Amino acid sequence: MAAHDGAILDAALRLLATAGYGGMTIDAVAAEAGVSKATVYLRWPTKADLATAALAHVRETGGTRVTGDLRRDLAAILGAMRRNIRRLSATGIIGMCLAEERAAPELLALFRERSIAPRRAELRALLDAARDRGELRDGADLDTAVDLLMGAHHARYMAGGPFPRGWEERVVSGVLDGLLPTA
Template identity: 50%
Template structure:
């Protein structure tokens, strides 16, 4: 039998809420979603991976879908690299972080899981878009718009289309078996932005 969570882990209403356990549960769920898919992922497996009881999971999440949704919300890029003012360097840094995050979290497999479940659990894909896709896309579009203003993109370039193209390169390269590590971001940006002329 699992030990009762400490008073310090309780919410004001008295409901057990230990941040460490919840983080472990969400991390385990995210990993298993990527490795096994939503259908094969079980709460028992999540409990084993997180080192908690199944009852602890049920205290926080009523269903597997609710747990999966909460896990997907952790993909929000809250640690994205800060902008420096050098638009080329900032775009490279954002793409490098995007690539590293997808590799670290099994993001490509997660996309497959969300797409496979679209007909039965559409909220998973909606949450993946909201927390993993849209924030980075908005940040990239903002940088591309700045690059156009600074003359590093053609004045008639469409930042939305370019954002799709730059982010889409990762998936195309991944499927083709090309490297998406190390200098991938720099190689991807190079054909898009006009090199700054040296004085």
């Protein structure tokens, strides 16, 4: 209704990502959104509600087109994921969800539902299709493959160095080809 909603949620999300839950003060949100604190409380009754709403407000961009080329499609998803994480400062958001898991499990649950699950489903669908086309080895462990694809970004970020050139393709190759000699 009022146009302030979006500004408030954006500000909240930004603060959540950069300053954590503790750093997301209502004062700061209100100031950044250009409204008074009471205006924030008019919409969300508590700080926790605001945080949850901000998380639910995340809109990820860049749906990828499926081409049927497994390597290319998987890499496209990884690329979109990486860009979204950077754009939204999502490492901070993820950290906040994990850090608050004990105190506010709904944050992590929401993040799972909104961000993790859809991406996993996308990856899984690509792999299923490839298997149906006979492109994958018999008995390939697709569940684990999704874990490997999804975890690679976190591992790289946690390692601390830069993402190498062609990171997406290298991850996809790692998962598709494996380390062992063929035959």
